[in-house]
Amino acid sequence: MRSGPKPERLRLDYTGSAATAAEYPAWAIAEVAVAGRSNCGKSSLLNCLGGRSDLARVSKTPGRTQRIHFFRETALDFALVDLPGYGFARVSKADRARFAAAVDEYLRERRNLRGLVLLLDVRRTPEAEEHMLAEFTASRGIRLLLVATKVDKLGRAERARRFRELDSAGLGRWVGFSSISREGRDEVLRGVAALASGQMENAGEV
Numbered sequence: 001m002r003s004g005p006k007p008e009r010l011r012l013d014y015t016g017s018a019a020t021a022a023e024y025p026a027w028a029i030a031e032v033a034v035a036g037r038s039n040c041g042k043s044s045l046l047n048c049l050g051g052r053s054d055l056a057r058v059s060k061t062p063g064r065t066q067r068i069h070f071f072r073e074t075a076l077d078f079a080l081v082d083l084p085g086y087g088f089a090r091v092s093k094a095d096r097a098r099f100a101a102a103v104d105e106y107l108r109e110r111r112n113l114r115g116l117v118l119l120l121d122v123r124r125t126p127e128a129e130e131h132m133l134a135e136f137t138a139s140r141g142i143r144l145l146l147v148a149t150k151v152d153k154l155g156r157a158e159r160a161r162r163f164r165e166l167d168s169a170g171l172g173r174w175v176g177f178s179s180i181s182r183e184g185r186d187e188v189l190r191g192v193a194a195l196a197s198g199q200m201e202n203a204g205e206v
């Protein structure tokens with residue numbers, strides 16, 4: 001990882017949620033979006049980066065899971081954008097299409113989007129959704145930070161094997177993270193700050 005400024009924690013204030021572009025905040029500050037499959041550990045990661053345990057509860061409130069949530073980072077002045085989780089096993093086709101449309105519209109339309117943090121449970125393999133998100137950001141010149149979550153669940157040998165597989169999946173280099181052991185927290189904090197300030201030079205390079 002490149003040595004860049006690392007905030008001690010993100011100071012995130014929830015500012016609202018949106019289902020369509022008409023409802024996005026009207027600000028011009030840089031935005032860093034966070035995406036991942038449902039249950040990948042996105043809420044736990046946001047809470048861990050924010051240094052408090054109630055931060056992402058808002059996005060788990062029934063009826064709000066399909067919305068895009070905006071958090072303003074008050075020290076560095078950018079916004080963290082929590083995109084709806086995808087890949088629910090038990091969700092209907094119509095609901096899946098709605099999630100996809102909301103994320104697609106945000107990634108397509110949002111002019112101040114600077115970076116995407118893409119989360120994946122370290123035990124999973126990138127699938128069509130991860131490849132699509134990575135290709136989409138590359139086509140728009142948006143930087144990507146790849147984070148493999150829940151690394152505390154694997155022993156050393158299995159873990160090394162998983163990272164070799166992930167790194168050779170063609171998306172870039174993955175940063176390991178655990179919201180339980182807090183491993184990788186500094187690297188992810190530094191990566192998010194770099195995305196927000198536009199200082200990350202190459203996709204996958206952190």
Ligand code: GDP
Pocket residue numbers: 036037038039040041042043044045085149150151152153177178179180181
């Ligand atoms: P989300 O649906 O992506 O927001 O995922 P959550 O943060 O709610 O986490 C889903 C499940 O994974 C919960 O049972 C968490 O306790 C668990 N979890 C999240 N992060 C970690 C982690 O780093 N390590 C372990 N062992 N479990 C985790």
